[in-house]
Amino acid sequence: MEQLRIGVIGVGRFGRLHMKVLNQIAGCTVTAIADVDDDLLRETSKEFNIEAVFNDAFELIRHPDVDVIDIVSNEDTHGPFAIEAIKQGKHVFIEKPIATKHEEALEIEKLAKEHNVQVMVGNISRFSQPYVAMKRSLAKGLLGSIAMIRAKRNFSKDWFDHFGHRVHPVYESGIHDIDLILWYAESACRQVFAVERNISGYQYPDLFSAILTFENGIVAALDSAWLYPKGGPVNLVETLDLAGTIDADIEIIGNTGTANFKLAHSGYSLWTDAKVYHPELTFWTTEHDGIGGAIRAELNHFILQVHKKEASPIAPLRDSVEASRIADAIVLSAKENRPVAL
Incomplete structure (x- = not known):
């Protein structure tokens, strides 16, 4: 090779x-x-x-x-x-x-x-096994027909010092869940309505909330806030220590079943005199032969697709383009306080 x-x-x-x-x-x-x-x-x-x-x-x-x-x-x-x-x-x-x-x-x-x-976007959650398992549950028909998807992704307030004047959170945190919602819904988004608040006084808002409606009838609720306190459980401490909290939940509600994943509590905890840790164990773990987890699976997949001269079937570019359209619509909807038709 x-x-x-x-x-x-x-x-x-x-x-x-x-x-x-x-x-x-x-x-x-x-x-x-x-x-x-x-x-x-x-x-x-x-x-x-x-x-x-x-x-x-x-x-x-x-x-x-x-x-x-x-x-x-x-x-x-x-x-x-x-x-x-x-x-x-x-x-x-x-x-x-x-x-x-x-x-x-x-x-x-x-x-x-x-x-x-070959062009691929780093939507890492598509390579994280809990999210992949949810996708498999849909493919097997375990949830029936999807009615609703709920997603939240909250971050430590301290981190917004770096992002508050740099980028709207819909492109930083919200894009993860927009991508997951598109992956699960397998349908075009037809309307967006969003609101936002600016509490910290930065150029961009600390939080936003959006309702997305899809062509196939699915309703998705999405929100993100960068207001978690320093006392929150620390979970990004494996391999890449960011000393803070990502609290992300996603739930798929079907007519015969539901699926839910909570990122902040992996099942593994570490208690010390200084902190309580809930280390995240899917994204970029240190394994026996180096760095593993979703980051390695994602980059390995991309390199393989370049060698094969084939577009990624897992993270197609079209989905990322569609996610950007939805993100822009969320910003516009919140700014003008009105629904935005796509």
Whole structure:
């Protein structure tokens, strides 16, 4: 198997996590990195023995010795970087969201077809086994016909210091559940109504709530708040320590059954004098042979699809484009206080 040469844009904590996982996967190796932080670039270059280092991501994208671009930078850069990478004939992995503008998402989809490259968005929950098990329950008909999907995803208030002036939470937290709802509903969204509140005084709201109605009759309720206190149970402490809480629930209600998963309480707990921990054990666990979990399954799947020259059947690009359309509609609906028809 030929070695795909990967250039990673954004080498913060999550970018370096990607690098560690990619270097475990057969058929690829990270050969170039880009970031606007000189110190971080220098440290990462030394840690991973990377010689091709760039301050300008577009220079990395145009580098002739890179086959694949892995975009792990700020959300509003995803669209421009992906568009340029595809124009350069590179395969592209984009950490969610695909973009923060639906027009950019549509352009990515169009260009990917024109240039015959593989583009996949990092909707990691599609590779996390509890969410996969829910999908299997639907495929087996265990829940009957879906009537409703409820989803929430709440985060530590401290984290919003980094995101409150950076991105609307619908593109950061809400996009996970929009993607899951689309995956489960298997139908086009026809109308969105949303509300939001700004409590902390940042550029973007701390919370939003939305009702989505689908062509096949399914109703979905989605909300997210970045207001959890410091005293909440710490659950992101495996491999990537973020010292905070993600409290995510999703429930599918059918006419013959229901399915529910609660992310915040995995069944494993760790009590110390300082904190109570409920370590999350599906996304990026440290396993016997390196970093595993959903992040490894996701990136391994993408690399395999690039080698096979086939689009992902698990995370098709069309779904991410549709999710961006819904996200934009949620922002518009909350801003104008009205339902938005799609």
